[in-house]
Amino acid sequence: MDIIQKLAGEFRLKTSQVDSTVKLIDDGNTIPFIARYRKEATGGLSDVTLRDLDERLTYLRGLDERKGEVIRLIEEQGKLTDELKGEIEKAEVLQRVEDLYKPYKQKKATRASKAKEKGLEPLAMIIYAQQKEDGTAEDVAVDFVDADKGVDTAADAIQGAEDIIAEMLADDADLTDRIREKTYSRGVISTEATDPEEKTVYDMYYGSSEAISKMPNHRVLAVNRGEKEKKLKVKVELDSQQITDIIEKDTIRNRKSIFVQILKDTIADAYKRLIAPSVEREMRNTLTERAELDAVKVFAKNTENLLMVPPVKDKKVISIDPGYRTGCKVAALNGTGKLVAYTTIYPTQPKNDIAGTERTLTKLIDKFGCDVIVIGNGTASRETEEIVSNYLKKNNLDIQYTIVNEAGASVYSASKLATEEYPDLDVTTRGAMSLGRRLQDPLAELVKIDPKHIGVGQYQHDINQKYLDNALTGVVENCVNRVGVDLNTASPSLLSYVAGINMGIAKNIVAYREEEGRFNSRKELMKVPKLGKKAFEQCAGFLRIADGKEPLDSTSVHPESYKAAEEMMKKIGITGDDILAGGVKELDEKIWEAYPAKKLSDSVDKMAADLDLGKPTLVDIIDEMKKPARDPRDDAPPVIFRNDVRSFDDLKVDMELTGTVRNVVDFGAFVDIGVKQDGLVHVSQMSNKFVNHPMDVVSVGDTVKVKILSIDRDKQKISLTMKI
Numbered sequence: 001m002d003i004i005q006k007l008a009g010e011f012r013l014k015t016s017q018v019d020s021t022v023k024l025i026d027d028g029n030t031i032p033f034i035a036r037y038r039k040e041a042t043g044g045l046s047d048v049t050l051r052d053l054d055e056r057l058t059y060l061r062g063l064d065e066r067k068g069e070v071i072r073l074i075e076e077q078g079k080l081t082d083e084l085k086g087e088i089e090k091a092e093v094l095q096r097v098e099d100l101y102k103p104y105k106q107k108k109a110t111r112a113s114k115a116k117e118k119g120l121e122p123l124a125m126i127i128y129a130q131q132k133e134d135g136t137a138e139d140v141a142v143d144f145v146d147a148d149k150g151v152d153t154a155a156d157a158i159q160g161a162e163d164i165i166a167e168m169l170a171d172d173a174d175l176t177d178r179i180r181e182k183t184y185s186r187g188v189i190s191t192e193a194t195d196p197e198e199k200t201v202y203d204m205y206y207g208s209s210e211a212i213s214k215m216p217n218h219r220v221l222a223v224n225r226g227e228k229e230k231k232l233k234v235k236v237e238l239d240s241q242q243i244t245d246i247i248e249k250d251t252i253r254n255r256k257s258i259f260v261q262i263l264k265d266t267i268a269d270a271y272k273r274l275i276a277p278s279v280e281r282e283m284r285n286t287l288t289e290r291a292e293l294d295a296v297k298v299f300a301k302n303t304e305n306l307l308m309v310p311p312v313k314d315k316k317v318i319s320i321d322p323g324y325r326t327g328c329k330v331a332a333l334n335g336t337g338k339l340v341a342y343t344t345i346y347p348t349q350p351k352n353d354i355a356g357t358e359r360t361l362t363k364l365i366d367k368f369g370c371d372v373i374v375i376g377n378g379t380a381s382r383e384t385e386e387i388v389s390n391y392l393k394k395n396n397l398d399i400q401y402t403i404v405n406e407a408g409a410s411v412y413s414a415s416k417l418a419t420e421e422y423p424d425l426d427v428t429t430r431g432a433m434s435l436g437r438r439l440q441d442p443l444a445e446l447v448k449i450d451p452k453h454i455g456v457g458q459y460q461h462d463i464n465q466k467y468l469d470n471a472l473t474g475v476v477e478n479c480v481n482r483v484g485v486d487l488n489t490a491s492p493s494l495l496s497y498v499a500g501i502n503m504g505i506a507k508n509i510v511a512y513r514e515e516e517g518r519f520n521s522r523k524e525l526m527k528v529p530k531l532g533k534k535a536f537e538q539c540a541g542f543l544r545i546a547d548g549k550e551p552l553d554s555t556s557v558h559p560e561s562y563k564a565a566e567e568m569m570k571k572i573g574i575t576g577d578d579i580l581a582g583g584v585k586e587l588d589e590k591i592w593e594a595y596p597a598k599k600l601s602d603s604v605d606k607m608a609a610d611l612d613l614g615k616p617t618l619v620d621i622i623d624e625m626k627k628p629a630r631d632p633r634d635d636a637p638p639v640i641f642r643n644d645v646r647s648f649d650d651l652k653v654d655m656e657l658t659g660t661v662r663n664v665v666d667f668g669a670f671v672d673i674g675v676k677q678d679g680l681v682h683v684s685q686m687s688n689k690f691v692n693h694p695m696d697v698v699s700v701g702d703t704v705k706v707k708i709l710s711i712d713r714d715k716q717k718i719s720l721t722m723k724i
Contacts, residue, residue, distance in 0.1 A: 001064055007022075010056065017045070021034065021045065030499040031478075032481035047478045063093070066094060071085055088101075102176075111163040112166065114160075115163045120144055120160035120164060123160070124162075127158075130260070131257070135258060162265065162266040166266050166269050169275070176275070179275060180283075183238055185213055186239070189237075189287070192232070193232065194231055194232065194233055202226040205223060209237065212283055212287065216666060217666055228462070236283050243271055244264075247271065292463040298695070299471075302456035303454065303456055303472055305456075305701050308482075311633065312372065313440070316334055316369045318330065319333065320373065322375060322379060322383070322384040323379060326344075326428075328384055329431065330342060330344065331429060331432040333433065334368070342432065345360050348383045357391075361373075370399055372402065374402060374403075374404050375388060375403050377406055382675060404435050405454075408450070412430070447480065447493050447494050452469075455662070457663075480498060484556055485543055485544065487525075488545065492507045495510070498539050498543060499538040505535060519548070520545070521545065522553050542556070547580075551576030551579045556620070556624055561613070568611055569625075578625075583627045584626060587625055648675060648718075650675070653708050655708045656705065656707045656724060658673075659673035659679070660672045661702040661703075664694050664695055665694070668680050669694050671704060675718075679719065680719060681694075681722055685719075685720065688723055706720040706724070
């Protein structure tokens with residue numbers, strides 16, 4: 001298989017593009033580095049496309065390796081034919097390779113292998129050939145009776161021959177493939193309760209069935225979870241006559257043969273005992289794999305949107321982690337996220353100390369100042385919000401408040417990482433501090449938490465954890481490197497996601513910073529233990545130094561391009577001070593003056609040729625000089641909550657609200673509308689037009705207007721619509 005050609009075809013790319021990209025990957029370059037600094041080689045492929053290509057490359061190489069191994073194993077048995085070798089070599093999926101290898105694979109003792117040991121394989125071949133039309137099967141089988149081998153009667157011989165033929169049919173790769181396709185297109189998944197009297201969240205699946213080919217991914221995962229929790233019995237159902245008809249059509253070639261009935265019985269046995277269980281397992285695995293892949297994609301996209309929520313910079317924050325009996329933990333943070341004070345207030349049940357809460361908030365605001373109050377969205381959130389809202393109104397304070405999703409905060413606060421970062425703080429204070437920092441810089445704070453715990457997934461704990469971890473790690477890496485990292489303030493957690501840097505090197509960077517003081521240039525990174533030339537090449541462009549010795553260190557321009565960038569600056573008449581002052585807005589005009597042409601793009605072409613620099617790299621340098629260290633995270637409108645909505649009791653059908661999208665799944669989106677439980681906008685309620693997937697309409701973090709369709713107070717469920 002020509003892997004480069006195949007990848008080029010699948011991704012609709014030039015062969016040269018794929019070839020260059022694969023060489024970069026094989027040379028140990030990271031995906032963020034390739035995406036940002038090797039655009040000439042890749043043709044400008046995005047980090048997402050590069051990861052998909054890398055994943056597919058790994059699969060195809062594994063497929064090629066398995067083909068070679070299977071060919072070798074069959075050849076060692078002396079059973080490899082040119083035809084079989086050709087079939088294996090042209091296989092495009094691993095399943096096909098395994099199907100072809102199945103007849104030659106070493107098996108444990110089976111009914112067929114025992115029958116072969118009794119010398120019944122020749123009889124099986126006679127029956128399968130169907131050439132005899134006179135006499136009876138028993139007349140033929142009697143010649144294979146051998147009491148010493150355990151074949152006492154002609155019936156025993158025929159039974160052994162049937163077992164051999166049944167295994168032959170089950171091992172037939174082409175036949176298996178046809179049965180697999182038929183099962184997928186005609187089969188159904190049926191579910192029933194293990195205890196029909198028990199009320200569970202799986203009620204809708206009691207006594208239900210759905211076509212395999214049409215079963216949505218989220219229902220596949222729901223059924224799997226119900227089965228795992230022993231609440232559901234699940235099976236694949238199919239009209240077996242349809243399958244046996246297929247096998248008979250392929251197998252019974254002479255209807256006048258004396259062996260026709262034996263073959264019919266054998267086919268029925270082969271399907272029921274060997275083929276059906278195997279194919280059913282494959283169908284369940286296929287559905288699960290498809291659903292998991294989709295769930296991971298949805299989760300990855302949600303995670304990306306959440307991580308790319310814009311930071312609220314330079315704001316002094318009072319962060320409140322709500323609670324009842326043990327009170328609400330409070331953390332005061334300065335504009336850089338440093339903890340300046342912490343305490344506990346008791347505004348909710350059972351103490352209801354509202355006066356004490358207000359006195360504490362006043363003291364914190366008077367002493368440390370406050371721009372925003374952050375409240376976690378967990379237990380007691382809405383009661384706390386009401387008290388804070390009333391306090392701000394009563395005192396006419398120009399302070400905003402907002403609700404922050406606290407998913408994963410408790411996981412982080414009790415983690416080894418949090419203990420290492422803040423050994424003198426208790427778990428609850430760490431949690432409150434983390435909530436405030438989520439507002440100040442979501443990306444920097446959320447990278448400390450395993451992405452599975454940040455509350456934007458779909459059955460994330462039920463799916464392949466290795467695949468999920470790889471995908472989410474890729475998303476976090478893409479986001480961190482897209483934004484860039486301040487080398488002098490970043491935590492080890494944030495640094496560990498920078499291209500070329502692992503956690504060990506990240507800790508070494510922080511240790512060096514603490515011992516030697518702030519970094520004044522990117523070159524100093526080479527003094528960090530275990531950070532070699534390759535790591536420096538990969539990470540340098542993503543690490544920023546403000547007010548350093550080299551102005552370009554404050555930009556995403558890679559050190560390898562400094563010489564060309566400095567030459568460009570001389571030619572168009574700008575200096576490093578211009579960059580440090582916030583960039584050169586009139587840069588296009590200066591380029592046009594230095595390289596006259598009809599169009600600006602032609603001027604850039606001339607400059608690229610003059611500097612002996614690739615145009616994509618030059619365009620990136622120009623963009624950086626216009627707006628150094630530009631943050632790709634755009635401003636987003638704040639979430640607005642109705643002051644009269646605090647609990648389910650305040651909700652009414654047809655009420656219109658404004659909320660924030662907290663999670664997007666296959667069947668819709670969950671929206672925070674100001675009560676503890678998020679409401680669901682089903683995909684069918686997102687638009688008056690057909691919506692293929694909820695992500696085509698909304699993303700995590702979006703502010704949306706919704707109307708309440710229905711309220712289930714017993715189950716605490718809210719149904720919403722965006723068709724307003």
